[in-house]
Amino acid sequence: MSIESQSAPQAPPPTDDQAPRPRYLEVWGDTVAGRDLAVSVVIGIVLSVCALLGATALFNSFVADSSLADAYALLVGIAGCLVAGVVSGKLFRPKRNIAVDSSEGDAVGDVIRVLQEERRGLGSVDDLPAQTVRELKDLDLYDRFVEAENRTHETGGRP
Structure with a gap:
């Protein structure tokens, strides 16, 4: 009586698409x-x-x-x-990837409109600290706030 052992077939090494992702x-x-x-x-x-x-x-x-x-x-x-x-x-640096979907552009506009309708209004980007301006520019939001501020001035304070 003999017992034969067979090694299990090995899976091919993962390709770049199949590389294990961190949990x-x-x-x-x-x-x-x-x-x-x-x-x-x-x-x-x-x-x-x-x-x-x-x-x-x-x-x-x-x-x-x-x-x-x-x-x-x-x-x-x-x-x-x-x-x-x-x-x-x-x-261990942060591993966040912030992805902005094209449909989020409308949501940003909605948020800016809500801020304009608040009691104190949107305010002015000129009053913001340099760090906040830099962050808004990094997120490509600075120009949106400037446009909203300009529209508010053109319409006489109404959004």
Whole structure:
């Protein structure tokens, strides 16, 4: 009696269209890649625990009151958490792709009209801070607001 083993047929390697996509999770209202989140959590644990334990050993060596040494060490551990957040933020950039559909152009116009009908009106783009103007230009919305402002002036304050 003999038992023969056959290897399972192997699937062809994925092409560019079939490349595995990262799994996204929703955490606190934001979408994140699961792998990036897991690595960030590990970075946070390692940095904060190392900072806490190292600071505990350091402060206990020269601070007479152990509760005061533990309090200082806890502050250093919290600083380690902040450093871990900065490191993770630099390592894993946002992966958002904002796609504007052509039908959204009408929705933007509707929003601008609603803003014009508000009690205080649309306001002036000249009053906006430079950062806001830059963001509006990046989103190709600045010209829409300028046009709406000009129409308001031409019609005597009516939208």
